[in-house]
Amino acid sequence: MTTTYPTWVCDGSPIPDPFGHGERAVRFLKALKHPKSTARGRAFQLDPWQERIVRAIYGPRHDDGTRIVRTVVMLLPRGNRKTSLAAALALLHTIGPERVPGGEVISAAADRKQARLAFAEALGIAREHKKIAGVVNVQDYRNRLTYPNAGSFYEAISADAGTQHGRTPAFVLADELHAWPKRDLWDVLRSGLPKTRGSLLIVATTAGRGQDNIAHEIVDYARKVARGDFDDPATLPILFETAPDADWRDESVWHRANPGLAHGYPDIEGLRQLAREAENRPGDREAFRQLHLNVWLDHSTSPFVDMPVYDEGAAPVDLAELEGAPCWLGVDLSSTTDLTAIVAAWRDGDDGYAVHPWFFCPADNLRARADRDGVPYPAWAEAGHITPTPGNVVDFRAVEATIRDLCERFDVREIAFDPHLARNMLNNLAEDGYPAVEMRQGWVTMAPAIKELERAIVGRRFRHGGHPVLRWNFANIAVETDKAGNKSFHKGKSRDRIDGAVAAAMAVARAAAGDDGRSVYLYPTARPDGLLVF
Numbered sequence: 001m002t003t004t005y006p007t008w009v010c011d012g013s014p015i016p017d018p019f020g021h022g023e024r025a026v027r028f029l030k031a032l033k034h035p036k037s038t039a040r041g042r043a044f045q046l047d048p049w050q051e052r053i054v055r056a057i058y059g060p061r062h063d064d065g066t067r068i069v070r071t072v073v074m075l076l077p078r079g080n081r082k083t084s085l086a087a088a089l090a091l092l093h094t095i096g097p098e099r100v101p102g103g104e105v106i107s108a109a110a111d112r113k114q115a116r117l118a119f120a121e122a123l124g125i126a127r128e129h130k131k132i133a134g135v136v137n138v139q140d141y142r143n144r145l146t147y148p149n150a151g152s153f154y155e156a157i158s159a160d161a162g163t164q165h166g167r168t169p170a171f172v173l174a175d176e177l178h179a180w181p182k183r184d185l186w187d188v189l190r191s192g193l194p195k196t197r198g199s200l201l202i203v204a205t206t207a208g209r210g211q212d213n214i215a216h217e218i219v220d221y222a223r224k225v226a227r228g229d230f231d232d233p234a235t236l237p238i239l240f241e242t243a244p245d246a247d248w249r250d251e252s253v254w255h256r257a258n259p260g261l262a263h264g265y266p267d268i269e270g271l272r273q274l275a276r277e278a279e280n281r282p283g284d285r286e287a288f289r290q291l292h293l294n295v296w297l298d299h300s301t302s303p304f305v306d307m308p309v310y311d312e313g314a315a316p317v318d319l320a321e322l323e324g325a326p327c328w329l330g331v332d333l334s335s336t337t338d339l340t341a342i343v344a345a346w347r348d349g350d351d352g353y354a355v356h357p358w359f360f361c362p363a364d365n366l367r368a369r370a371d372r373d374g375v376p377y378p379a380w381a382e383a384g385h386i387t388p389t390p391g392n393v394v395d396f397r398a399v400e401a402t403i404r405d406l407c408e409r410f411d412v413r414e415i416a417f418d419p420h421l422a423r424n425m426l427n428n429l430a431e432d433g434y435p436a437v438e439m440r441q442g443w444v445t446m447a448p449a450i451k452e453l454e455r456a457i458v459g460r461r462f463r464h465g466g467h468p469v470l471r472w473n474f475a476n477i478a479v480e481t482d483k484a485g486n487k488s489f490h491k492g493k494s495r496d497r498i499d500g501a502v503a504a505a506m507a508v509a510r511a512a513a514g515d516d517g518r519s520v521y522l523y524p525t526a527r528p529d530g531l532l533v534f
Contacts, residue, residue: 022059079266178208314466330506352461363388449509
């Protein structure tokens with residue numbers, strides 16, 4: 001396959017059901033009632049596209065009758081009633097024919113409020129049906145519904161509710177996974193599923209932002225299964241998403257991403273109003289694309305460059321091959337408690353650049369920092385993408401030692417610093433004869449540097465090797481433009497880190513000036529201590 005779109009949901013193609021479990025599940029769901037249903041007798045509305053999803057989950061079986069599908073990744077825009085469907089499936093496993101004796105049925109969400117929504121949906125369905133209401137016990141304050149006849153129960157929990165170790169779930173709904181602040185609860189529930197034979201995991205989410213989170217990891221794996229890159233019949237990808245370059249104003253694009261539109265939901269007039277408002281409000285436009293068209297966005301709402309274009313520069317950078325080539329370093333020391341970056345730049349062809357970064361962060365409370373910033377610092381550290389220095393602040397001695405090592409290894413022509421936090425390091429290196437220069441991070445110096453960096457990325461002449469921390473930094477950039485068209489970088493949110501992107505702009509600017517030893521943009525002046533100031 002070359003597309004991830006689930007054409008099978010609407011094409012009427014056969015769905016295997018050798019043991020009748022798909023039909024059994026459909027019959028159970030159609031027998032339910034929903035308090036908001038407009039159908040006769042308030043019957044639960046299971047539209048054809050939803051019915052086919054249910055059949056695809058429960059119908060296909062191994063020869064011994066066990067279910068083939070163990071993980072469902074359902075990417076649906078807002079308003080397509082994924083919570084209602086997921087809540088009905090939770091009841092299918094709590095009181096319906098998919099229940100197991102003593103089975104734990106869990107829906108998990110980012111916070112208590114979202115968890116309550118899923119539980120309230122299931123509770124409303126249960127209470128609307130007199131027979132069901134008479135055989136279940138409800139502990140509303142615990143978001144828990146129990147079916148004593150089987151000893152099974154359904155409980156809604158949240159990622160901010162503390163430890164959940166010891167769970168042995170038979171069914172897990174991971175609701176709006178894109179909003180989960182960290183992966184701890186995911187790891188606990190995911191590791192508990194194999195304890196129960198025939199367990200099922202359903203991920204039901206809209207698109208998110210960024211690539212450094214558990215939701216993107218899971219959805220991207222599902223994409224690879226959908227394309228046929230991986231042979232994994234136990235994973236069922238149901239990905240109603242839109243290509244980033246699709247025309248977000250085109251209503252045919254809306255219908256393709258929202259299977260419920262053919263049945264009256266979400267409200268088409270509501271979408272039209274949102275689209276009209278988004279015409280002149282970039283933030284609203286990005287939210288519309290993300291939440292209603294399932295376009296997976298990067299962190300920034302005003303990005304420096306399109307990240308798919310940036311990603312085209314992911315060809316490997318072989319440092320061993322560059323040891324004899326002229327090299328320029330950009331250093332952003334930032335705050336001692338935040339991320340510090342060194343980026344090396346080499347000329348790559350006539351007008352391109354190859355870069356490689358070195359990142360540093362405090363080692364203390366590394367996991368807490370990961371939770372704060374929403375990125376996997378511990379995994380990055382283990383992979384060598386970032387260096388944690390001892391203590392609760394970045395050890396600038398380790399940074400300086402790395403710079404000295406790089407100067408020994410490479411033909412470093414300049415080491416560019418913003419002097420704001422680098423005075424001691426600058427002086428130490430200059431006194432020892434290293435080519436340290438000041439490069440202040442104001443409009444005069446950074447606007448031309450950013451322009452050159454943008455030219456290289458957009459021209460597909462910026463090779464970065466796909467370094468994950470550097471990519472995260474670039475994805476975080478929010479751009480500010482003055483009346484003259486000059487651009488500057490700033491953080492989209494206070495927790496975002498852009499240090500590597502700033503250091504990359506500095507290094508590229510100095511590499512651009514490296515042909516004849518002077519910059520076409522920047523005019524240095526000499527200080528009495530021998531430092532050049534740009």
